[in-house]
Amino acid sequence: MSLDTVSILDGSTFVVSDRRGDLDATPTENHGLFLEDTRFLSRWVLTVGGIRPKTLSVDEQAYFKVQFFEAVTTGTVYVDSHLSVIRRRSVSGGFQETIELENHGKDPVDLEIKLDVASDFADLFEVKDKLAKVGQLYSNVDDGTITLGYRRDSFVRETVIKADKKGEVRADAFVFQVKIAPQSSWSVGFDVLARGRRADIEDLEAPRISTALQDTARDRGLQEWIAGAPRLIATWDPLIKIYRRSLVDLAALRFETGIAPGALPAAGLPWFMAVFGRDSLLTSFQSMAFVPELTAATLRALAILQARKEDPFRDSEPGKILHEVRLGEMTAFEARPQSPYYGAADATMLWLIMLEEYERWTGDTDIVRELEREARAALAWIDNYGDRDKDGYVEYERRQDTGLDNQCWKDSWDSIAFADGTLASTPRATCELQGYVYDAKHRCARLAREVWDDPALADKLDKEAEDLKRRFNKDFWIPERGFFALALDGQKRKVDSLTSNIGHLLWSGIADEEKAASCVKHLMSDELFSGWGIRTMASSEGSYNPIGYHVGTVWPHDSSFVAWGLRRYGYKAEAAKICRAILEAADLFDGRLPEAFGGYPRTKTSYPVEYPTACSPQAWATGAPLLVLRTLLGLDSDGKHMIIDPAIPEPLGRIELLNIPGCWGRMDAFGRSLAAHED
């Protein structure tokens, strides 16, 4: 998010304003009140005596509420005002806002206070791509209430705005003529209710209550969330701030689907406040040692929405785990396929991996039994549909033009390219997908053996995984460059770019030891390691661009998984080096890592360069410091006990993580960096 905007959110409802608190959406300013992928309010502009107040400070009290302190000035150099404005806003199903004016002068003031309102009811895709509306906008005034609406056939969305003081109510504004005595104040409260697809049901089930009451409950809920997570003690002070920021942002991104108990992490603000299979699963992995309940909710919700039939428009195939769900107009009228869209080639394997990871960490075998049918369907998808051409590897290719070109985590159009910059043909079998298959099959073999009482399936999966590993290490290896190909293209040619994807192979365990050693050298080289993290593509490659979305930027989550993979193969020092870089970057971002930042070398910049449209907070960037902590302390589970194997770099000193939840109950872990002579 831009530094010029202020965002508050609650589930899929969020408000993006300028630092005055105004919403003034333009093609370049994505302000608004958003719910269910629709902008319910595009204009909310306060004037006092015809003047837009000047911001003095913004108090972001919690992820769901904010205060703006302002003064009504004449625009001169000096803030010579006797009139201050305080706007207090809290989001929930819309938002509630109190505007309070204080007259600090010795004389009474007569003022016109005006609040302009409007909504374009833009689908989030329309906001992003600047598209025009098809249906009809309307506005009604009735009994002091403004209703802004949009209708296209039965698709109806409305924003209902009420004030708690009488004034002139127009179709596009509330106007109040007030006199404020000296040393006195005047205030007005507004209730903005966004009526989405389930508005009539919510009217019956959940009467609207004041945000003051909700805020109390949410404040308490947030405190309980933080208290329920392990407590961190660290000698490197920024780590405390980064950890707390991650927990709070993860709390903010919690998203209740209504179809399964609990909340799963939404992908990120502002474009991705929706269910995303891959994002929720990877974030669940990162946060396993801290808030494992996120994983259970994620697994169950994604299981309910698992694909049941073939549908080319949605890239749906039986057993596949979804990529994305959207609820806006373009999806409702099938201009877009996200209802749900299944164009993710990795989410199915990641779901299986997380099922085993969750069981091993928490000891909850019930969920493995509960989801056995879905797990078997997911395993069947890998062989029946994931491997489209039966060459033994999972590959992807969209079925229709509305689908995604790239269905791996690097899902921008140009991410899968040869070293000379030529785009790879489809279908594309990216290397990390094969690693995920290997890992998923081995993990599910254990579940089949220990929980499902199906040793035949277990043996079959183990055998298939080892066969895959043997073939992969031959077919994907580029001996002349000493790393694994990014992918096999449609003609089964090795896509020879050096990318961060090879780090995911270490996480999965599919790489042979000696080949892993060569990959580690590349990962830690100046071409891939920028000094702030691992570049998505090495600076030596033809497509490299330090501000290219997936072809040169550093993604903190990507780096965190690379670090975890390095630990798996025993490269503790290298993992620690990456972890330290990520944490130092996080410190420079005031504790909140964006989804991506520029791949410029650290020798050139004393801070990580911002990527222009990066989401923040973004779930797996929020999760990155958590996986980094897990990596530094070497935390894992053998299904009964917590394993602790710390490797802490200077200057992080000592790290203590207390009350780590798991199948062992609660346990503490600590580690300290060793001086060179102790190492």
Added chain:
Amino acid sequence: MANESSEEIAGRKWHGGNAPGLAGVYGRLRVTVGGKPIATMVVEGTYVALIPDVSGPADATVMCADEDVMRKLFAGELNPFIASMRRLARIAGDRGFGTRVMLGLQVGSPFAPGAGIGDMT
């Protein structure tokens, strides 16, 4: 429960039968049309039937805007997400169960025209 059944509901005869996408799903789904309860869908694994009960226990309620929406939804012809977004149908109560049923019927439904075992007449 028998493997075939038929009930007169909303002026039409509905035949119960096999719905392979509902394997492992069990429960009762109340059906309302235009706000009025008209039936209950009984789901017992891959067997599903509509019965005229409107007052017995139910795990969830599917609220359909009109009979045409109900017919398309139960035939697996209308994507339940699209129906929800367009306010044609909503699920209340145990939404996980209701969603499983609606998605499961998309795989194959005894209420689909030409389903053989259960054409609506």
